Amino acid sequence: MFYVPCSMIxxxxxxxxxxxxxxxxxxxxxxxxxxLYATSFVLTEMKISGSQSNSxxxxxxxxxxxxxAIWRIKNDAAWKNGFEGSAAWSVDFTRxxxxxxxxxxxxxxSNTEKAKGNIxxxxxxxxxxxxxxxxxxxxxxxxxxxxxIGQNGEFADGxxxxxxxxxxVYNGGFFSNxxxxxxxxxxxxxxxxxxxxxxxxxxxxxxxxASSTRDRSSTPPPISIAMPAVSFDDAGDPLSYKSRANHIxxxxxxxxxxxxxxxxxxxxxxxxxxxxxxxxxYNNDLIINGALVADGNITVGKDYAPCxxxxxxxxxxxxDITINNDGSGAPSGLLSKGRIDFETCLGSFxxxxxxxxxxxxxxxxxxxxxxxxxxxxxxxxxxxxxxxxVNLTYDNTMVNNxxxxxxxxxxxxxxxxEEEY
Amino acid sequence: xxxxxxxxxxxxGFTLIEVVISLxxxxxxxxxxxxxxxxxQSTYKETDARAEITQNGRVxxxxxxxxIRQTPDIITQIPTTAVEPIPSEIMFQDGHDIxxxxxxxxxxxxxxxxxxxxxxxxxxxxxxYVHVYDTDEPxxxxxxxQQILEEKIxxxxxxxxxxxxxxxxNINLYLSRNGQxxxxxxxxxxxxx
Numbered sequence: 226m227f228y229v230p231c232s233m234i235x236x237x238x239x240x241x242x243x244x245x246x247x248x249x250x251x252x253x254x255x256x257x258x259x260x261l262y263a264t265s266f267v268l269t270e271m272k273i274s275g276s277q278s279n280s281x282x283x284x285x286x287x288x289x290x291x292x293x294a295i296w297r298i299k300n301d302a303a304w305k306n307g308f309e310g311s312a313a314w315s316v317d318f319t320r321x322x323x324x325x326x327x328x329x330x331x332x333x334x335s336n337t338e339k340a341k342g343n344i345x346x347x348x349x350x351x352x353x354x355x356x357x358x359x360x361x362x363x364x365x366x367x368x369x370x371x372x373x374i375g376q377n378g379e380f381a382d383g384x385x386x387x388x389x390x391x392x393x394v395y396n397g398g399f400f401s402n403x404x405x406x407x408x409x410x411x412x413x414x415x416x417x418x419x420x421x422x423x424x425x426x427x428x429x430x431x432x433x434x435a436s437s438t439r440d441r442s443s444t445p446p447p448i449s450i451a452m453p454a455v456s457f458d459d460a461g462d463p464l465s466y467k468s469r470a471n472h473i474x475x476x477x478x479x480x481x482x483x484x485x486x487x488x489x490x491x492x493x494x495x496x497x498x499x500x501x502x503x504x505x506x507y508n509n510d511l512i513i514n515g516a517l518v519a520d521g522n523i524t525v526g527k528d529y530a531p532c533x534x535x536x537x538x539x540x541x542x543x544x545d546i547t548i549n550n551d552g553s554g555a556p557s558g559l560l561s562k563g564r565i566d567f568e569t570c571l572g573s574f575x576x577x578x579x580x581x582x583x584x585x586x587x588x589x590x591x592x593x594x595x596x597x598x599x600x601x602x603x604x605x606x607x608x609x610x611x612x613x614x615v616n617l618t619y620d621n622t623m624v625n626n627x628x629x630x631x632x633x634x635x636x637x638x639x640x641x642x643e644e645e646y
Numbered sequence: 647x648x649x650x651x652x653x654x655x656x657x658x659g660f661t662l663i664e665v666v667i668s669l670x671x672x673x674x675x676x677x678x679x680x681x682x683x684x685x686x687q688s689t690y691k692e693t694d695a696r697a698e699i700t701q702n703g704r705v706x707x708x709x710x711x712x713x714i715r716q717t718p719d720i721i722t723q724i725p726t727t728a729v730e731p732i733p734s735e736i737m738f739q740d741g742h743d744i745x746x747x748x749x750x751x752x753x754x755x756x757x758x759x760x761x762x763x764x765x766x767x768x769x770x771x772x773x774x775y776v777h778v779y780d781t782d783e784p785x786x787x788x789x790x791x792q793q794i795l796e797e798k799i800x801x802x803x804x805x806x807x808x809x810x811x812x813x814x815x816n817i818n819l820y821l822s823r824n825g826q827x828x829x830x831x832x833x834x835x836x837x838x839x
Contacts, residue, residue: 253675
């Protein structure tokens with residue numbers, strides 16, 4: 226038989242008195258804390274989830290505000306005229322009860338320049354006792370129909386060389402991705418800017434008058450412009466010149482056609498496509514009511530010797546060229562996949578349209594006036610001995626008609642999209 | 647004397663009332679904790695469902711808006727106002743890939759939003775796709791054959807979708823899952839229409 230000493234039992238009893246109570250209180254507090262934490266966690270989750278859901282709804286509300294702003298710029302006369310007509314135009318518009326009874330958005334547009342502006346839409350949505358807000362910003366730009374070469378009557382991807390020539394560019398300037406070299410008593414006048422990504426070199430004997438001249442030493446220097454591409458005979462392209470051609474000739478057929486009409490005036494209508502070189506000799510007057518397009522080179526006023534020889538006998542055999550545009554939006558001009566040469570036996574040239582050469586354009590010793598309304602585009606452009614002068618009137622429509630616009634090109638382009646909360 | 651003391655200590659336990667009270671408190675605490683747990687569980691399910699339907703709504707609308715914004719032609723007759731019957735599907739010409747004429751159709755199938763890519767062709771030229779409204783030559787001018795190139799589920803948990811409006815097209819998307827519902831509304835401008 227084992228007995229615990231009386232003194233030990235007494236001390237144990239003293240120690241355990243109230244232990245269960247403290248333990249119970251401790252456990253209850255622990256459980257209460259856990260319960261409160263779980264409740265708080267649950268409530269926070271509910272709030273986060275609710276605000277996330279509302280924020281998505283508000284975002285789409287703001288997006289509908291952007292859609293309305295762009296729609297109004299395109300369709301609302303007051304907005305359209307303001308956006309396209311003034312660099313200082315701005316508008317502040319609020320739509321209440323938009324899509325939701327407690328939804329609204331505020332559209333703020335301010336132009337940075339004509340037809341270019343910032344749109345800020347602030348959408349507010351009240352749901353379940355809370356209000357959420359989203360701000361969406363975007364830039365819009367509307368192409369106002371300016372051609373891809375800008376306000377330039379003459380554009381070259383390489384150098385523009387002018388020697389012994391008089392040139393007046395009306396309603397625009399000229400631009401080179403290379404250098405502009407003017408020498409040998411040339412006199413150049415441009416209503417617009419003369420710009421070269423490289424250098425502009427004007428010989429002391431020559432003179433240039435322009436709205437401004439800028440080259441690589443200017444601040445900021447001109448930024449190069451990509452040489453515009455022309456779809457000549459791209460397979461499967463319904464808008465290529467070959468696909469749209471009214472008449473397609475081989476080089477031989479075209480040559481025979483000119484020969485059959487020598488010393489006469491030949492009229493070509495629509496788009497005339499030559500699958501080779503097109504050589505217009507000294508004794509062919511040509512009226513082109515549209516465009517002459519060639520896979521090969523186009524040469525106008527060729528064969529110097531016989532035309533000068535005949536001139537000595539009093540028989541003028543210079544080829545006069547007239548290019549007309551019917552104003553319907555159809556292209557007009559001379560376009561070559563190779564080069565275009567205007568040579569000495571070209572008589573008067575009066576054209577409305579685009580002169581475009583994938584390679585170079587050379588205008589050499591033309592004895593008569595050379596008037597072009599449209600633009601001149603080439604990989605390189607050389608004007609030599611044009612004492613009678615070249616009058617070049619930049620016409621945006623002629624350039625756009627000939628180069629064409631991209632399919633489905635949006636009128637209003639969203640350039641940037643950004644969200645705020 | 648020592649023996650008596652020992653006996654007394656052995657009988658010094660909890661009374662019945664103490665046991666009953668402590669058990670009752672324990673049960674109450676257990677019930678309370680269970681309730682909190684169940685609440686947390688149900689809230690988790692609710693928030694999960696809400697997040698899921700919100701995410702689905704966003705995926706559906708983002709994709710749909712991008713394609714409608716670019717389309718050159720909407721084939722489905724859309725009412726200008728939100729007056730019944732409001733269509734719960736839309737078919738339009740694909741404005742992104744213009745190398746061939748293709749149509750895109752969004753429609754409600756059960757609780758899923760599906761996207762179809764559809765082409766039309768005439769038997770005489772099966773590789774050349776035509777418009778849905780084209781007819782062949784000669785008489786009797788048969789309509790083209792329809793072929794579904796692709797059909798995919800874009801989003802789930804959709805109870806309804808509505809399209810109405812003109813160039814500024816309104817879309818109402820109704821989503822529902824585990825008792826949670828959400829309506830997301832927006833408008834899109836078809837800039838090539």
